[in-house]
Amino acid sequence: RQSCSARPGLVTAIDVVGYWQKVFETNGIPEARESSEYIVSFVLGAKTFQSLNSEKLRTPLTAVQQEQIQQLCHRRLERMPVQYVLGEWDFQDLTLKMKPPVFIPRPETEDLISLVLEEESRKHKEKNSGLCFSVAVPHPVILEIGCGSGAIALSLLCKLPQSRVIAVDKEEAAVDLTKENVHRLQLQDRIHILHHNVSYSSAKQLLLWGPMDFIVSNPPYVFHEDMASLDAEILRYEDLGALDGGADGMRVIKTILALAPSLLKDSGSVFLEVDPRHPDMVENWLQAHPDLLLTLRAVHKDFCGKPRFLHIQKQSR
Ligand code: GLN
DSSP states (O other), X not given: OOOSTTSSSOOBHHHHHHHHHHHXXXXXXXXXXXXXXXXXXXXXXXXXXXTSOHHHHHSBOOHHHHHHHHHHXXXXXXTOOHHHHHTEEEETTEEEEOOXXXXXXXXXXXXXXXXXXXXXXXXXXXXXXXXXXXXXXXXXXXXXXXXXXXXXXXHHHHHOTTOEEEEEESOHHHHHHHHHHHHHTTOGGGEEEEEOOGGGOOGGGGOTTSSEEEEEEOOOOBOGGGGGGSOHHHHHHSOGGGTBOOTTXXXXXXXXXXXXXXXXXXXXXXXXXXXXXXHHXXXXXXXXXXXXXXEEEEEEEOTTSOEEEEEEEEOOO
């Protein structure tokens, strides 16, 4: 193993970032520069390398800092995702604890939050512009299926201060991590976190606060045959159950949609993150299941321009 601290002379953050970038590159580690910057700035107590001022960049690192950087970089050399190496990661404006093997929130999923917020404010405006004028503040009840680290649930709780969330995950590690993040952010009063597998449960168990306004999920949606080509970071460290959606990637999507009518209020909405091949498949599946009374309202693209998010609405009777 290469040792950075064994080098003679004073070592600055700039030196050490360059050194580990090279080591990562030589060892074929993806995002070598970013990985090195994240680790060094983390040890120096900064979020990004760019936010370190020039004085901090040139101050020699202490032996303890060098040792810490070396330890973390060795984990990255074993292809551990940088989010697990640091043990924390930002999602929207929250810093969340990350622990293997709980699914790491991806940046595109942040857009799922905006879609829920837009729908909530649209509904609110519609209500207040109707003949029966109402100034009632909405108290939406939201269900998140497959909460992982709690990223979606917690962002929604923060952005919708009147909302309540029921967050479920079939993995105990995920339930525990969501609980930890909820307590760190002091949001425990508005959330129920359940260790629960939606494939083997009745709707009743989830209706603690009555019918839902929203169901939100980033379910496992990777087509099984695509699993083997995922990055080593994912395959070695993340819970693959959070990604593998079965042969057509639709296994959990179908479970959620079959359950949705008995969980949602009339006109309630499901927001899902999916594979770009799924919008057409879901549309066809809903047409083959008219008894569910669900309509695909909209397909939204992610920041790469790929169809990624579905808005499905329960028809009002
Ligand atoms: N977008 C994810 C990935 O491949 C897949 C997420 C999922 O299955 N929910 O990194």
